[in-house]
Amino acid sequence: MTAPKTTAPKKLFVRTYGCQMNVYDSERMTAALAAQGYAATGTPEDADLVLLNTCHIREKAAEKVYSEIGRLKRLKAARPGMAIGVAGCVAQAEGAEMLSRAPAVDFVVGPQAYHRLPALLDRVGRGERPVETEFPEEDKFEHLPADRRARRAPAAFLTVQEGCDKFCAFCVVPYTRGAEVSRPAGRIEAEARDLVARGVVEITLLGQNVNAYRDGEGVTLAALLRRLARIEGLERLRYTTSHPNDMADDLIEAHALEPKLMPYLHLPVQAGSDRVLKAMNRRHTAAGYLRLIERIRAARPDMALSGDFIVGFPGETEADFAETLALVEAVGYAQAYSFAYSSRPGTPAADRRQVAEAEKSDRLRRLQALLARQQAAFQASLVGRTLPVLLEKPGREPGQVAGRSPYLNAVHLEADPALLGRIVPARILAAGPNSLAGALAA
Structure with a gap:
């Protein structure tokens, strides 16, 4: 008797660039494609579909994607039938232009349309090169399946909010991720319970402005955290990334009252000069940020703080930069991320007069030296505990x-x-x- 033929699963390789939200999105896309017969593989060499989930925050990050496509082009030439797709924020920003610049790419899909991947692959199979960068009315999270793979890691990300309404002058996120949208608390809790049932004990809630979270029923981030904290077996909660303007009183209070909420907060300030902050359209002041830090530390004295900084923003002077150093000295960061400004096409700051690259590099070096000293001091303070x-x-x-x-x-x-x-x-x-x-x- 002849054994029945079995069809080997197609293989999917996903490379993720950038933020934790992209990590989460990659997991959801992998789950969606698993339903289409794709099994994840750890290398592009034996993949039938390579998906690059991209980041557009910095110019060099986008160029890395094109370099990777160049390498994949040679691999694809030796593997007829292999498809290459580009997802994420570079895909959203460049759209059809990416198909012209990178002929090896078979399709482009923006962050709000991942649930349309099966239909896009059908079109690729018919010889098309589709681009899907619209902002559809339907909620992608309602259509994308949860990641049902057996989890080995005890910590997981969970997206609760997406998009941004802040329109900082240096940032592409409002254009690539769209307006702020909060997922319903009930769906978030269901996904959290599913994660805990599969062995997760720590969940980090994700959002471009996560502390702006407010669902259609009026549930705030603080209320959501209290709700999740009641899940038996969930031991730790975190959230990122926050905006100073959305650090509400009930959220600060949650850090004092909820033991499952970890004493670590990523709260970007970007600069210490009010003149630069205004030019960035940040809508907060250095003094206001410092008062906010005082309130947070009053609620949770052992809070470890992290931040983001941009040096060399258009128009920044040495005096402006000195104010950033002074703010860093006043706060004392446990960790921080710092970058020299790089213009992103389509943002308000892109066409402004730029600071000389040598000045940017010098300021970044001095800032990073200070931040490194602060991080070392925080690390050392934990020895013996x-x-x-x-x-x-x-x-x-x-x-x-x-x-x-x-x-x-x-x-x-x-x-x-x-x-x-x-x-x-x-x-x-x-x-x-x-x-x-x-x-x-x-």
């Missing part, structure tokens, strides 16, 4: 595991791999530039 550490994955050394402290520090220690996924007490023995060394506490 016993912290609850969520063990997430095997470490690089034999017998080593890696985890995260409540303050989001990476912690490495020797432990039985059977403890992965659990929160254990760890005594911090030493601090490095980017991680801590610890030992299991008795």
Whole structure:
């Protein structure tokens, strides 16, 4: 008797650039394509479909995508039938132009249309090169399936809000992600419960302006956090990225009252000069930001703060930059991200008079030196303390595991791999530039 023929699953390779929201979107797209017969693979060399989920925040990030397409073009030439798709914010911003610039690309899809991937692939199969960058009325989250793969990591991202209404002069997000939209709290809770049922103990809520979250029933981010905190088995909650203008009183209070909400907050300020902040259309002042930090630390004295900074914004003077350094000194950051300004086409600041590249580089060097000293000081302040550490994955050394402290520090220690996924007490023995060394506490 002849055995029935079986069809091997098509293979999908996804490369993700940029923010945590792109990581989350890639998981959802992988789940959507699994229903179409695609199995994930870890390398593009044996993939039938390569999907690049792109970021458009910085110019070099976009150029990296085109460099990757160039490499894939050679691979595709040797693999007839292989398809290449570009998703994410570069796809949204460049649309049909990307097909002209990169003939190896078969389709382009923006962040709001991922639920249309099966239909796009059907069109590719018919010889078309579709571009889908509209902002459809339907909610992509309502149509995209949850990631149902067996999870190994005990920490997960969960998008609750998308888009931005702030229109900062340097930023493309309002144009690539659209207006602010908040998902219904009930759907978020259902997804969170599903994650916990599959072994997740820490969830980070994601949004371009996550603290602007407010669903159609009026549920705020603080109320959503309280609701999720009641889920049995969910031990830790985080959220990112926040805007200073949306840091409401009930959210600050939540940090004082909810023990599952971790003492780490990413709150970008971008600059310390009011003149530059106004030019950026940030709609807050340096003094207002510092008062906000005081209120947050009054609610949670051990709060570890992270921020974003742009140096060399058009029109920034040395005096303006000195005010940024002064603000950094006043706050004391546990971690921060800093960049020299690079213009993004289509944003208000792109056509303004630019600061010389040498000045940008010098200012960035000085700012990063200060931020590195502050991060080192924070890391050192944890030595000798016993912290609850969520063990997430095997470490690089034999017998080593890696985890995260409540303050989001990476912690490495020797432990039985059977403890992965659990929160254990760890005594911090030493601090490095980017991680801590610890030992299991008795």
